[in-house]
Amino acid sequence: MTSERVLRAAAVLVALAAVVDPAFLRSTQVRPTVVVAHATASDRDLAARVAATLESTFAISRQDIAGAAAYVLAGSDVPEGWRPPREAVVFAVTSGPGVGVRVLDLKVPVQVSIDSVAPVEATVSIDGSGDREVTVALLIDGLRLQEVKARVTGEDTRVTVPLTFVPARPGLARVRVEASATGRGIAVADAVLDVTARVWRVLVFDGRPTYAATFVRRALETDSRFHVTTRIVTSRASAVQTGPAPVSLTDTRALDAFDLVVVGAADALGAGEAASLERYLRERHGAVILLPEGTDDPVLFRLTGQEAWQEDRRAEPVRIDGGDGFTASEFFWPARWPPLVTPLATFGQAAPSAVRKFPVWQMPVGSGRVVVSSALDAWRGRASAAIGFSAFWRSTAAAVANATPPLVSVTLARRVLLPGQLTEVGVLTFSGGAPTARMRATSGAVSAVRLWPSPSPAARAVFDWQSEFRAPDMPGRYQLEVTTEGGASGAAELLVVGADGDADAWVAPASDGDGLAAMAASAHRGGVVPEGQLSALPAQLAAALKTAPVQQPWRPMRSVWWLIPFAACAAGEWWLRRRRGQR
Template identity: 35%
Template sequence: MTFAPALPRLLRTLAVAIVVLALLDPALPSGRHADRVVAVVAAGESPGVSGAGASWPDQVADRLAGRFTVVRGPYPGASATVLAGDHLPAALSEGSLFLPPPVFVAHPAAAGAPARPRLVHLEAPRRVSPESAIPVRAWIAPGGEPGTSLRAALRVDGVVVSDTVLRRPEGGTAPVMVRFEIVPTRSGPLPLRVEIHPAGVGDDTVPWSAADVLVHVSPRPWEVLFFEGRPSWLSTFVRRALEPDARFAVTSRTVTSPGLATQFGAPPASLASPRALDGFDAVVVGAPELLSGNDVAALQLFMEMRGGSVLLLPDREASGPHDRLTGVTAWTRGGAADPVRLTPAAEAGVERPALEARSMIWPDPLPPGAQVVAATPSGDPVIWRRPVGKGQLVVSGALDSWQFRDPETTTFEPAWRELVGEAADLAPGPLAVEWIGTHAGGGGGFGAASGVVAPGALLRFGVTLRETPAPGARVWARADLGPSGKEVEVDRLIPLWPVEVPGRFEGRFHAPAASGPHLLEIRVEGGDPWGDGTAWRHAATLPLVVLADAASPPPDDPALMEAWAASRGGTLRASDELAALEAEILRAVGAEGPSDPWHPMRSPWWILPLALLLGGEWASRRRRGLS
């Protein structure tokens, strides 16, 4: 009599128990073990070793596939990760790649094998005028056995235009600097490539190491103002040395007598207004002892805020308000019966034009932070520079160097063109843009920082405003990205993110898929940032060349790679130590993979008893007339 009423309650209890267990999802040991997944990540364009046709990452993956489940590429769920290559991926230092530990490195070089010669740094100017020579400097880690010969070649548009042969000295391990110099044959983005080959092989062989760099050949001249409080022979002949050179746009004003002045171009009547100097990259001051206190204050602001360069060319020893600019506490005067050659600051492998003088002055001691530009044979700093805010001050103590300007015997004009050009080139424009980014290898001329990248590569660029906008000002950039000289291909709005330096921002995007030269047009706009009712708008271009065979970064130091792997619980193994690598991975992840738990309540077959129980409970209640 009591069994019938209890049956529906029993059926309901069992159905509820099934539902509760399904919600709890209990895990029970199954006796099975999950696969041990190892991710193999390519780290550089490393060719295969030991004559195998496959690439080095493929060889590593094939070797490990017999003991592990291998996944090509980064995998967050991997039991271990193996970097196969000779340098760390740039994405690691950029924070856009995460590799779960432990991380091992499989290096393509054999254990104990001498490192190949490699490029560690490549340097060239970002922009030059069509009339300028392009200096290219490459630093090469010799590598190889002592006495190994190698050939460094410079390619322009794929054609070798210059090369040189080097020989590793006995016991020499320090990088060697190689200098090339070429004249551009066209305007626009000009990609340059430096390659390292074994000596005696042709240009069509695969290089040991290569690096790209981009130079923008642009006709924009340097704006230089000459301002003389009285006629000065030194300032006059320096100005005449620059005027015929198309790289300089010279403006000048010379006070010939009270109330009278001769001028060329549209110079300001006075230096006392800092805004009047904003359009110039450099200001050359003759007879600086005649500068007023207001002139000195304006030049100070020109250097500190504008980032311009000021060059003082005294032709006599005299004190005045300009002493506040130099920061010199005492001068030493020197002279000689014969002209003395002023040797430029030493730079290995670089021959630079020099000045000559008989009458000279120099500071004793040099002001704090000052650097020697040219000195006498005894080391007296006759020409020197020091940073002032964003800009710099250059002072020449070669009082009578203008007397020694015979082009047959001296290099007066080339020396001053180089000195003024270097100073003017450091002055930023209203908007400065540049490629930035961390790149593997620790050298320049590689990856996004060089302006030569592979299709689809992640690019980062920096935007620097010369005048920092007020808090709350709107700053944005619009990029017109298209083939150089053609219609715009992509017009996109790129967000800019402020960084730790006031007035500096960063943006990023992916390189276009189309190979060839491109121009990135950056426009930055703001609405009334200084509260004076005016808006501002600046634009700048940044060249970019997309190449399918863009040079990969140079190999990293194996010792540094080994230390990096050790910090993540792994080790570095060479190409002939893959068996040891496999054993170390086994020890790290275990002989068996993690236990694979059994979740019985995840079986869809539980739907059947649940339905039967609920259906039985309903039928019993219906039979008793309770439904």
């Protein structure tokens, strides 16, 4: 009977203690939360080693979380958009000197035209001394196009390797450089290049048939970069035109569709055409090339602001430096040169009389550009310098037309995005009404993107819109298309790359030196720890955090292990009673 009572009492005491749930205070050491982060995929392995070193002492997170006590940055750079709390401690762990091969810099042009040569320059670092050979390969959108071997001698550790390729498709080209050497790993770096294939729409409008406008038009028509539309007024009742040319230059809506307007025999036009061209320059931000024929030219007077002009006839043709050179003997100068004039062609042999006299020149009109040919008979020398004459006008027309913004301009704050990453969008249009935007994937899937007016005012007759969206979850190429109510459209391509750890992850060039990570560490009560001294990081981090023991409540009865003695006592008391024949 005594044993039964003891077991019953013990079970009851355990049950009562569980109901009361007593609490006791005890000193405990809190494990601070430490975020281990890295900026590029090349530092991923280093970040994993840092996390393994710290996990026995601290609570480790590989993602940025609120309330983290400290940050440890693996590598020389900081993650994009990373902003540590002011009170957080930051340490940086940098790679040791024996890092093998690294791509320190990758230079590519921001934009190139299709079928043109795109220069690429890679700066590679290789450890060691003596004669070493490094192989640098150029990959465009995953396709290996070029491989160059370079030698490094003596104590040198760097080599700059020039590479080139010719883009064959418009849009974003992903440029990757792979550097490798015998006995060392492969280093990679990525960049992006915008390949354009813009065709400039050109209107050639002749007030009457002229040689100058005819031969300039023929020079542009032989270049596939130009889409030339022509209207030549042959008499008051008839005209010759190619394509949907406007009947008059006063048709402002039709004029806005062109990137460049070439005007010949403007002395046959009136004040209405001159006012329309000025509006085109100021509000459409367009470009106009004037090929004057006479002294009474209202268009020339209005666009340049100069009404007094002087004729200059030479006995012999004078060579003009522009393109491959051409000649002229009849010139037409303003009596007073307007301000902000930029010469586009100069005399081959400058003389005192040629000071401030330019055969072809350019000046701004509002946000647009007007080009004036003061060499009236330059077309006469085209037979002896056909290449120079045509090449000059093609290059000049391309330069001024390219400066004319498209009817719809779409810009992205980031062209290379990770899945789910947020980016901002800017849209400029030259027509009223709300434009519509949509995202189109290479698979054909389409999703709408909402646009809203920008709070900051744009220039006159320019409408500014903005938006933001998150990148799709599936890596690949996407096209952001914007269409206005008038039918004008524009687009921008973006590249969604794989997340860190994926095969197609984006790799930025490695930094040379401690970089931004070391600066962040010094600004946040931390320090820089070389990779070779990684074992000392836990002690340094604990000393910087200065975590003191805290009093925390301890409730022992909330442990499930108390069910074992409770069940044992209750079962033992029941077994003893059954053995004696009791219930």
